[in-house]
Amino acid sequence: MGVHLVNPSDNSFGTAVITPRWLFVLAAATPQIVGDPVLVDESLEQIVPESILPGDIVGISVHTGNALRGYEVGRMARSRGAWVVYGGIHATLFPEEAFERGDAHAVVKGDGDIAWGKAVIDCLAGKPEKIYEGGRIDGSQFLPARWDLLPRDKYMWASVQTIRGCPKHCSFCSVWRTDGQHPRQRQHRRVVDEIVDLRRIGFRFIALADDNFYPVTLTDLRLAREQNNVAKLEELTAIRKERFQLMEELAKLPKDMVFFTQITMEAGEDGEFLDAMRKANIKGALVGVEAVTPEGLKAVFKDFNYSGEALANQLQTFRKHGVHVLGSFIFGLPTDRPATFDATVAMALKAGVTFAQFVMMTPFPGTVDFMRWEKEQAANPTLMGDVPITRYWLIPTSVRPKMFTPHPTMSSDEIRERTQKVWDRFYNWRSIWQRSACTPTLRARIAFMFLSKLYRQMYAGTGISTDSARRKKSKTWARWTAKQCRKLFQAKPMPELQSPTWDAFTAPILQQPAFAGSNTQEAAPFVVIPKR
Numbered sequence: 417m418g419v420h421l422v423n424p425s426d427n428s429f430g431t432a433v434i435t436p437r438w439l440f441v442l443a444a445a446t447p448q449i450v451g452d453p454v455l456v457d458e459s460l461e462q463i464v465p466e467s468i469l470p471g472d473i474v475g476i477s478v479h480t481g482n483a484l485r486g487y488e489v490g491r492m493a494r495s496r497g498a499w500v501v502y503g504g505i506h507a508t509l510f511p512e513e514a515f516e517r518g519d520a521h522a523v524v525k526g527d528g529d530i531a532w533g534k535a536v537i538d539c540l541a542g543k544p545e546k547i548y549e550g551g552r553i554d555g556s557q558f559l560p561a562r563w564d565l566l567p568r569d570k571y572m573w574a575s576v577q578t579i580r581g582c583p584k585h586c587s588f589c590s591v592w593r594t595d596g597q598h599p600r601q602r603q604h605r606r607v608v609d610e611i612v613d614l615r616r617i618g619f620r621f622i623a624l625a626d627d628n629f630y631p632v633t634l635t636d637l638r639l640a641r642e643q644n645n646v647a648k649l650e651e652l653t654a655i656r657k658e659r660f661q662l663m664e665e666l667a668k669l670p671k672d673m674v675f676f677t678q679i680t681m682e683a684g685e686d687g688e689f690l691d692a693m694r695k696a697n698i699k700g701a702l703v704g705v706e707a708v709t710p711e712g713l714k715a716v717f718k719d720f721n722y723s724g725e726a727l728a729n730q731l732q733t734f735r736k737h738g739v740h741v742l743g744s745f746i747f748g749l750p751t752d753r754p755a756t757f758d759a760t761v762a763m764a765l766k767a768g769v770t771f772a773q774f775v776m777m778t779p780f781p782g783t784v785d786f787m788r789w790e791k792e793q794a795a796n797p798t799l800m801g802d803v804p805i806t807r808y809w810l811i812p813t814s815v816r817p818k819m820f821t822p823h824p825t826m827s828s829d830e831i832r833e834r835t836q837k838v839w840d841r842f843y844n845w846r847s848i849w850q851r852s853a854c855t856p857t858l859r860a861r862i863a864f865m866f867l868s869k870l871y872r873q874m875y876a877g878t879g880i881s882t883d884s885a886r887r888k889k890s891k892t893w894a895r896w897t898a899k900q901c902r903k904l905f906q907a908k909p910m911p912e913l914q915s916p917t918w919d920a921f922t923a924p925i926l927q928q929p930a931f932a933g934s935n936t937q938e939a940a941p942f943v944v945i946p947k948r
């Protein structure tokens with residue numbers, strides 16, 4: 417009997433940019449009694465059906481974009497006699513779909529760190545429950561990933577989560593609804609221990625897989641002070657203090673380490689925070705710019721962002737403090753007009769963002785936009801075959817439209833074509849060459865240029881492009897380039913690197929125990945053991 421964890425994907429490139437963290441966290445959550453799980457990341461290579469044997473347990477993670485492929489894998493696994501368990505954001509939001517379309521035996525909703533162990537034990541006993549409520553566990557319960565199971569030559573960046581949840585409420589985003597608005601923060605020592613493990617095996621590029629690395633703004637603190645809300649102020653101050661402690665520890669790690677995270681633009685007002693980021697080697701951050709006009713920002717409930725000249729200044733501030741920005745922009749908002757595309761790319765160039773992504777408006781389940789759209793469609797649903805458009809992820813990718821919600825003035829094709837032109841313009845060789853001046857050496861400059869093209873190309877292969885010839889060419893090109901790029905990210909392993917010696921009085925660490933026996937009905941309670 418073996419356990420397999422599968423990250424489904426229609427696009428396999430042989431090399432991937434970022435490790436899918438859930439795979440290595442669930443590996444840590446797998447009861448020791450069943451041995452090490454087999455990890456299959458289909459963004460590298462697709463699963464080999466013959467590897468699944470009767471009685472095996474197959475855990476599949478689905479987000480909306482890969483749900484259809486996930487269900488295919490689940491049906492295959494069940495037909496081979498395996499137990500099939502789904503988890504991940506999409507399965508959390510649509511558990512019934514995993515049963516109907518993916519032949520599930522069980523679905524874990526929410527966090528899997530604790531619930532997965534129970535599901536495995538129940539499958540072993542031949543009696544899985546249908547639904548496991550994983551809920552939102554506290555930051556202190558997040559399991560460290562099993563990096564010892566990571567294939568060494570496949571990924572460019574590893575991913576480590578430091579915080580989960582976001583206090584904002586953007587209309588296109590599900591994070592605040594599924595992961596909550598209360599930031600769940602991991603203790604800095606646990607984050608650092610994991611990073612040390614990764615540096616030991618030769619990873620120096622780490623994506624901090626956080627929803628929002630800056631959960632407490634200066635405005636939040638000021639408001640709590642003005643309202644004389646002592647409890648709130650203490651809570652916010654403690655969260656902020658923990659962020660600084662983390663950054664202080666990151667700053668002590670080998671100087672060749674590079675971190676990247678996701679953050680709101682508000683951090684641009686907080687020079688102290690940005691300086692701490694720079695010292696901590698957090699060299700870049702994805703900033704959700706979304707729209708460059710006040711109307712656009714209002715449409716997505718993101719009025720806390722700046723527009724116009726103030727926006728350019730705010731983004732430049734990151735750069736001045738040594739933090740590069742990957743600007744993320746959305747096209748297809750109801751307020752967008754043909755002129756918006758040019759204005760956006762002009763702003764991206766003017767604001768000096770180092771990378772940019774231009775995504776097309778997609779109503780993801782669990783978001784305010786999705787609920788609004790579903791309501792509008794209820795009376796007279798648009799169908800594609802027998803699939804309502806509001807279940808677009810069930811439409812085969814070859815015929816799935818690129819946009820789902822009609823725009824008041826532009827057709828989907830127009831938006832797609834204009835978006836593609838914006839990508840082409842931002843990532844033309846000349847612009848990339850100019851931006852590559854931010855790197856210290858010629859080698860780094862060349863690497864920067866390849867990476868920029870790879871980023872654009874991977875997107876063209878899987879995102880906006882509808883032309884299958886272009887998609888195929890993109891994929892072949894991306895596969896080759898990804899392999900070359902990975903070598904640039906590789907570092908010499910440092911097996912001698914030690915974690916800091918932590919203060920014995922900091923909170924103890926929760927670790928998963930060995931499960932007692934195969935007929936255990938309840939997941940054993942987590943034991944508290946001192947670490948180091």
Ligand code: B12
Pocket residue numbers: 434435436437438441442474475476477478479480481501502503504505506524526527528529531532575577580581588589590591595624625626627775780781
């Ligand atoms: C880091 C991140 C990225 C990174 C890295 C992705 C990677 N390779 O790992 C980057 C920036 C590249 C990225 C890209 C995208 N992302 Co993203 N990303 C995240 C983020 C912030 C954290 C993911 C993470 O690593 N979490 C840490 C792990 C441990 O948590 P987890 O994955 O949730 O897994 C836990 C549980 O869900 C559960 N679980 C998960 N799988 C399984 C399976 C089983 C069997 C079980 C039992 C349990 C279980 O247990 C785990 C441990 O508790 C999430 C937000 C979030 N809070 O989830 C968005 C998120 C997943 N991304 C999202 C989106 C939309 C995207 C993009 C489409 C954005 C875009 N427009 O291009 C792309 C798609 C990329 C792709 N093809 O996968 C959405 C997905 C929405 C949806 N309904 O599908 C999310 C939820 C954010 C949002 N705005 O709503 N992303």
Ligand code: SF4
Pocket residue numbers: 582583584585586589590591592627628680704
């Ligand atoms: S888009 Fe970013 S800022 Fe807005 S709710 Fe989601 S994680 Fe938070």
